[in-house]
Amino acid sequence: xxxxxxxxxxxxxxxxxxxxxxxxxxxxxxxxxxxxxxxxxxxxxxxxxxxxxxxxxxxxxxxxxxxxxxxxxxxxxxxxxxxxxxxxxxxxxxxxxxxxxxxxxxxxxxxxxxxxxxxxxxxxxxxxxxxxxxxxxxxxxxxxxxxxxxxxxxxxxxxxxxxxxxxxxxxxxxxxxxxxxxxxxxxxxxxxxxxxxxxxxxxxxxxxxxxxxxxxxxxxxxxxxxxxxxxxxxxxxxxxxx
Amino acid sequence: xxxxxxxxxxxxxxxxxxxxxxxxxxxxxxxxxxxxxxxxxxxxxxxxxxxxxxxxxxxxxxxxxxxxxxxxxxxxxxxxxxxxxxxxxxxxxxxxxxxxxxxxxxxxxxxxxxxxxxxxxxxxxxxxxxxxxxxxxxxxxxxxxxxxxxxxxxxxxxxxxxxxxxxxxxxxxxxxxxxxxxxxxxxxxxxxxxxxxxxxxxxxxxxxxxxxxxxxxxxxxxxxxxxxxxxxxxxxxxxxxx
DNA sequence: CGCACCCTTGAGGGGACTCAAAAGAAGTGG
DNA sequence: CCACTTCTTTTGAGTCCCCTCAAGGGTGCG
Numbered sequence: 001x002x003x004x005x006x007x008x009x010x011x012x013x014x015x016x017x018x019x020x021x022x023x024x025x026x027x028x029x030x031x032x033x034x035x036x037x038x039x040x041x042x043x044x045x046x047x048x049x050x051x052x053x054x055x056x057x058x059x060x061x062x063x064x065x066x067x068x069x070x071x072x073x074x075x076x077x078x079x080x081x082x083x084x085x086x087x088x089x090x091x092x093x094x095x096x097x098x099x100x101x102x103x104x105x106x107x108x109x110x111x112x113x114x115x116x117x118x119x120x121x122x123x124x125x126x127x128x129x130x131x132x133x134x135x136x137x138x139x140x141x142x143x144x145x146x147x148x149x150x151x152x153x154x155x156x157x158x159x160x161x162x163x164x165x166x167x168x169x170x171x172x173x174x175x176x177x178x179x180x181x182x183x184x185x186x187x188x189x190x191x192x193x194x195x196x197x198x199x200x201x202x203x204x205x206x207x208x209x210x211x212x213x214x215x216x217x218x219x220x221x222x223x224x225x226x227x228x229x230x231x232x233x234x235x236x237x238x239x240x241x242x
Numbered sequence: 243x244x245x246x247x248x249x250x251x252x253x254x255x256x257x258x259x260x261x262x263x264x265x266x267x268x269x270x271x272x273x274x275x276x277x278x279x280x281x282x283x284x285x286x287x288x289x290x291x292x293x294x295x296x297x298x299x300x301x302x303x304x305x306x307x308x309x310x311x312x313x314x315x316x317x318x319x320x321x322x323x324x325x326x327x328x329x330x331x332x333x334x335x336x337x338x339x340x341x342x343x344x345x346x347x348x349x350x351x352x353x354x355x356x357x358x359x360x361x362x363x364x365x366x367x368x369x370x371x372x373x374x375x376x377x378x379x380x381x382x383x384x385x386x387x388x389x390x391x392x393x394x395x396x397x398x399x400x401x402x403x404x405x406x407x408x409x410x411x412x413x414x415x416x417x418x419x420x421x422x423x424x425x426x427x428x429x430x431x432x433x434x435x436x437x438x439x440x441x442x443x444x445x446x447x448x449x450x451x452x453x454x455x456x457x458x459x460x461x462x463x464x465x466x467x468x469x470x471x472x473x474x475x476x477x478x479x480x481x482x483x484x
Numbered sequence: 485c486g487c488a489c490c491c492t493t494g495a496g497g498g499g500a501c502t503c504a505a506a507a508g509a510a511g512t513g514g
Numbered sequence: 515c516c517a518c519t520t521c522t523t524t525t526g527a528g529t530c531c532c533c534t535c536a537a538g539g540g541t542g543c544g
Contacts, residue, residue, distance in 0.1 A: 074391075076391065076392070076394075076395045078395065078399060078400075078484050079484075080484070082395075082399040082400075082484070083399070084394055084395040084398045084399045086391035086394045086395070087391065097384065097388075098380070098384065099380075099381065099384070100384070104388050104391070104392075105391060131373040131376065134373065134376060134377060134380060135376060137380070138340070138341075138376060138379070138380050138383065139341065141380065141383050141384060141387060142339065142340065142341070142342070142383060144387055145383060145386055145387045145390060146339075146346050148387060148390040148391060148394065149316070149318065149328035149329065149346070149347060149390060150318070150346075151394065152318075152326055152328045152390065152393065152394060152397055153318045153320065153324075153326040153328070155394055155397040155398045155444065156326045156397045156443070156444025157320060157324040157325070157326045157444055158320075158324075159499080159500095160499075160500065193522075193523095194522075194523060194524095195522085201398070202397065202398025202399060203500075203501090204500075204501060204502085205522090205523080206500090206501075206502085206523090206524080206525085207499090207500055207501075208523095209523060209524055209525080210500095210524085210525080212523095212524090213524075213525085225509080226508085226509075226522075226523065226524095242320050242321075242322070242324070401531080401532095402531080402532065435490075435491095436490075436491060436492095437490085445532080445533090446532075446533060446534080447490090447491080448491095448492080448493085448532090448533075448534085448535095449531095449532060449533075451491060451492055451493080452492080452493080452532095454491095454492090455492075455493085467541085468490075468491065468492095468540085468541085
């Protein structure tokens with residue numbers, strides 16, 4: 001492809017960026033090499049363990065980030081501790097509330113996560129200079145809004161079984177399929193614990209577990225080590241999503 | 243105010259736009275008079291009765307619109323007919339999925355609604371020429387995303403009483419308060435029927451009704467004609483939102 | 485008045501929650 | 515390698531909240 005050829009000859013591309021997914025599919029894809037160099041001067045990679053809080057709700061924002069690897073969960077909590085996940089972000093998603101003074105959600109590493117961290121001011125200056133960048137971020141924001149609204153239907157109108165099926169379907173279609181996929185099926189690692197899944201679905205951990213058992217007994221899924229899920233027939237799973 | 247004075251002298255402002263809220267608080271606020279004239283050449287006002295479908299789910303998009311008056315409800319339905327409202331839009335909100343080929347939601351007039359309709363191509367050309375316009379629309383999209391996520395907590399984690407209280411609080415704080423507001427209280431017309439409220443909250447119509455009755459018995463609200471709600475103490479209402 | 489529509493109220497049932505305990509899985513140290 | 519702890523997940527029993535089904539008001543309009 002043309003862009004690949006250009007990359008080969010373009011030794012200006014910062015080393016950090018060369019193997020980064022965000023440069024192709026993510027926001028950095030709209031930057032020219034010069035802007036990429038400028039951006040890379042102020043960014044740094046950061047690896048986080050599962051459970052690490054990346055951004056706190058109602059805390060001031062000093063930086064944005066790109067998810068380079070792993071899964072980040074976005075959540076909100078009520079005063080009495082009830083928690084609800086409001087989004088999941090995969091590579092190469094952009095992380096942070098653009099133009100916001102403070103975050104409206106808590107961001108936490110669900111798995112081991114690699115981030116490319118950008119200072120707030122750097123990115124905002126770049127956005128001002130490059131309308132294409134804001135356009136790219138707008139596209140992601142619109143996609144996130146679509147996903148949030150799709151999920152509202154799940155939260156408000158689906159049964160527990162349908163919720164769990166919907167979650168499995170979401171993960172199956174959002175994580176890169178492993179090499180040994182069977183046609184029409186999928187095998188993947190759950191990036192979330194049962195508690196996280198419950199918080200994502202508006203259920204309790206016990207109910208999630210019971211529905212997983214039911215799906216297992218129905219032959220829709222196979223589970224090994226509580227985390228690896230095998231879906232022989234994705235269409236079958238989809239019919240259970242309501 | 244300075245902007246008012248400028249308006250008076252600026253007879254270039256199209257007649258249609260002079261009394262429009264969207265020109266000040268909405269997206270047209272970032273346009274200069276020349277652009278406003280250009281835009282106004284292709285727009286037209288449209289009044290719709292309650293219940294009119296403005297945009298169908300999965301239908302092709304030919305135009306966008308600004309809500310000038312009234313309330314628009316956004317909804318999604320499952321194949322078996324279960325419905326979920328995923329958003330409410332008030333003046334001067336922008337209506338439509340920017341850059342999308344087809345809508346991902348159904349938009350319906352909840353009350354009598356006045357729209358300012360803009361052809362898709364006109365607006366998209368204007369967005370390309372004017373980064374400030376995309377920025378403004380980005381701001382609204384980000385706000386809608388925040389609202390959607392806040393509502394996900396309500397859908398997933400709140401009890402029926404908390405849901406109804408949250409809905410009333412939302413309406414109380416999103417519709418322009420009437421002249422005769424008491425300090426700390428509010429009085430407003432519900433823009434939605436009980437069925438719509440139920441679809442918004444992920445409840446049944448009967449449950450909504452029962453919780454309204456309970457709130458009435460608790461003295462938190464007074465209801466007249468099933469549509470006019472009086473909240474003597476908004477703080478009291480808020481404590482019930484969970 | 486009579487009809488239509490929307491809302492409220494009541495009785496009963498079921499699905500998800502709560503509380504409790506057992507079974508696995510993962511890590512620690514002898 | 516195995517006892518031990520700890521954490522996660524599963525399973526079970528019982529309860530409650532919300533849904534379902536059904537009937538009874540209100541309100542507006544012809």
